[in-house]
Amino acid sequence: MALVYEFIWRVLHALLHLQRTLVTWFRSHLWKWNGRLWKRAVAALLVPMALGFTNHKKIAPTTGKRVGRRFRFGADGKALEKLPLHIGLLIAEEDPRYLDIANLVVWCMAVGISYVSVYDNQGVFKRNNSRLMEEILKQQQEQLGADGSKYSVEFLSNGSNKQDHQALSCQAVVKVLSPDDGRQGIVEAAQKLCRAVEQRERAIKDIDVNVLDSLLRESKNTPDPDLLLKFGSVQSTLGFLPWHIRLTELISLPTHVNISYEDLLGALQSFASCEQRFGK
Amino acid sequence: MSWIREGELNLIERISANVLKAGPIPKHVAIIMDGNRRYARKRHVERHEGHSQGFEKLAETLRWCLQLDIREVTVYAFSIENFKRSKEEVDGLMELAKQKFTRLLDEQENLEKHGVCIRVLGDLTLLPLDLQEGIAKAVVATKTHNRCFLNVCFAYTSRHEIAGAVREMAWGVEQGMIRPSDVSEDLLSQCLYSSNSPNPDLLIRTSGEVRLSDFLLWQTSYSCLVFQSVLWPEYSFWNLCEAIIQYQLNHRSLQKAREHHRESQALQQLEADRSCVAELLQHHGNGTPVDAQSRQEALRSYTASREERVRHFLGALQHKRDTFFTDLCSPAVVA
Numbered sequence A: 001m002a003l004v005y006e007f008i009w010r011v012l013h014a015l016l017h018l019q020r021t022l023v024t025w026f027r028s029h030l031w032k033w034n035g036r037l038w039k040r041a042v043a044a045l046l047v048p049m050a051l052g053f054t055n056h057k058k059i060a061p062t063t064g065k066r067v068g069r070r071f072r073f074g075a076d077g078k079a080l081e082k083l084p085l086h087i088g089l090l091i092a093e094e095d096p097r098y099l100d101i102a103n104l105v106v107w108c109m110a111v112g113i114s115y116v117s118v119y120d121n122q123g124v125f126k127r128n129n130s131r132l133m134e135e136i137l138k139q140q141q142e143q144l145g146a147d148g149s150k151y152s153v154e155f156l157s158n159g160s161n162k163q164d165h166q167a168l169s170c171q172a173v174v175k176v177l178s179p180d181d182g183r184q185g186i187v188e189a190a191q192k193l194c195r196a197v198e199q200r201e202r203a204i205k206d207i208d209v210n211v212l213d214s215l216l217r218e219s220k221n222t223p224d225p226d227l228l229l230k231f232g233s234v235q236s237t238l239g240f241l242p243w244h245i246r247l248t249e250l251i252s253l254p255t256h257v258n259i260s261y262e263d264l265l266g267a268l269q270s271f272a273s274c275e276q277r278f279g280k
Numbered sequence B: 001m002s003w004i005r006e007g008e009l010n011l012i013e014r015i016s017a018n019v020l021k022a023g024p025i026p027k028h029v030a031i032i033m034d035g036n037r038r039y040a041r042k043r044h045v046e047r048h049e050g051h052s053q054g055f056e057k058l059a060e061t062l063r064w065c066l067q068l069d070i071r072e073v074t075v076y077a078f079s080i081e082n083f084k085r086s087k088e089e090v091d092g093l094m095e096l097a098k099q100k101f102t103r104l105l106d107e108q109e110n111l112e113k114h115g116v117c118i119r120v121l122g123d124l125t126l127l128p129l130d131l132q133e134g135i136a137k138a139v140v141a142t143k144t145h146n147r148c149f150l151n152v153c154f155a156y157t158s159r160h161e162i163a164g165a166v167r168e169m170a171w172g173v174e175q176g177m178i179r180p181s182d183v184s185e186d187l188l189s190q191c192l193y194s195s196n197s198p199n200p201d202l203l204i205r206t207s208g209e210v211r212l213s214d215f216l217l218w219q220t221s222y223s224c225l226v227f228q229s230v231l232w233p234e235y236s237f238w239n240l241c242e243a244i245i246q247y248q249l250n251h252r253s254l255q256k257a258r259e260h261h262r263e264s265q266a267l268q269q270l271e272a273d274r275s276c277v278a279e280l281l282q283h284h285g286n287g288t289p290v291d292a293q294s295r296q297e298a299l300r301s302y303t304a305s306r307e308e309r310v311r312h313f314l315g316a317l318q319h320k321r322d323t324f325f326t327d328l329c330s331p332a333v334v335a
Helices: A002-053 A063-079 A098-109 A128-152 A183-199 A210-217 A261-272 B011-021 B037-043 B049-065 B080-084 B088-108 B108-112 B129-141 B160-175 B187-189 B237-284 B290-330
Strands: A088-089 A115-119 A152-156 A169-179 A227-231 A249-253 B028-032 B072-079 B118-120 B148-156 B201-207 B224-227
Touching: A002 B011, A002 B129, A002 B201, A063 A098, A063 B148, A088 A128, A098 A115, A098 A169, A098 A261, A128 A169, A152 B049, A152 B290, A183 B160, A183 B187, A210 A227, A210 B160, A227 A261, A249 A261, B028 B108, B037 B049, B037 B080, B049 B072, B049 B088, B049 B148, B049 B237, B072 B290, B080 B088, B080 B148, B088 B108, B088 B129, B108 B129, B118 B129, B129 B290, B148 B160, B160 B290, B187 B290, B201 B237, B224 B237
Parallel strands: A088 A115, A088 A227, A115 A169, A152 A169, A227 A249, B028 B072, B028 B201, B072 B148, B118 B148, B201 B224
Antiparallel strands: none
């Protein structure tokens, strides 16, 4: 009997895996194939709407596709009931594609999100930080044109607090995170507090949630992420900033490969429709 | 109204359970039982009715878990944030909890039969004293049972738990049991309320919310998260099966991610030990170069002494926690 059960289980799981793979494949390939048509249709719908929201004077001197898109981004951001202040992008897939991730980051900045964190649990992005950075700057130029320069990008990595970019008008902060910033970050804060207790600089009873929170925030200087977008079929946060995701909405997309702006917008829309109750 | 609900699965459920059991089954499932109040609103009944229906469902779910060979369940019963609710509702929930924990003592025989160990995770000092005593009695009475485990998170938030663990480690440092450099991911895990449990393999949240809401943030870093839209009092055996299928589909990739994490953790520990040894050698070596072999030897003895310190500290911590419960059970000591 046990053999029969095992056989049924195997068949069931083979089917489920197949279904999942097909869904992912369709999403990433059909977009490419059908994407132009789709994008044009969506753009046709969105651009007139976008113009309604933006200042007409601005659009007068410049024309062309690029401008239309740019206004669309900003207007989409405004059209949403609420926008995350800090978005986390969790790439839970093998072989990340830098182009797609750079696009995501640029779109996030363009709709008006102030903090973007990119994370993977193997530390791939942290090791290839400069490559990702270059790609983002390139895509920024391409997608936002000359105007993109006002979206200055600040890159933070390896826990170092390089603030040299602060002088620029900072509109978006892009961070690359790895598991070292997660549990390990809490451990480092704990060590700091223990040392303070050892030196008699701090009393044990003073250590509470607020002290730890400000210590963990100090090194990052960022609000907690309010949205975590996860790409890939693994249903887990894979060690993404455990302390900070207390109230984060977790939204999942099957893959980041060939991701489109409309996919991101859809996720932002479902975020906007969520209601938070804070324990009440 | 009891904690353990007797009952059998019907034929189709039994067959499905057996099929599921042919695959990997989560050892530890964590549940955020959300939706009691929405259920009450939907059914036009009082809020407290929704809460007690929720408790009924917990008893039923525990039975399904046993039938599916899931040995440990952790539930989010009451968050510290929930104290913000109306006084009436909070009082009602405290009353319900008191009732259930007293009831539990009447059912001791039944619990013993199934070998159910009940643990309560949270900052109990925030609760009324009579409830604290009720909880302590239940915990102490079932302490030795080891066939299955039910962890009830009460007056709990994960950040509070982590901050508490840091406080315990600081206590250890102050008492001279450990050094600040001994603080590691592993040690912090051991100082959490959940130190006696493995990390949950599967986390289920009902009623369609897609947040962790300050529940087991540290412990579920590499768990399979399943969000289901059903309201908790309407949860069914099939919902549980669906969650387990999700876990099974994720099993291999999660296993891999955990393995990767374990390796990098071990590496980090080795690095930390190395730098401590280097510092020690610099202090005592008077500038004379140290050869590789004695360096290796020093590293080995340092690691052994660190492990010994940590073991001693964890023993003291466990003793402190046990005493808290036994003291609550004997009112003479409290008075």
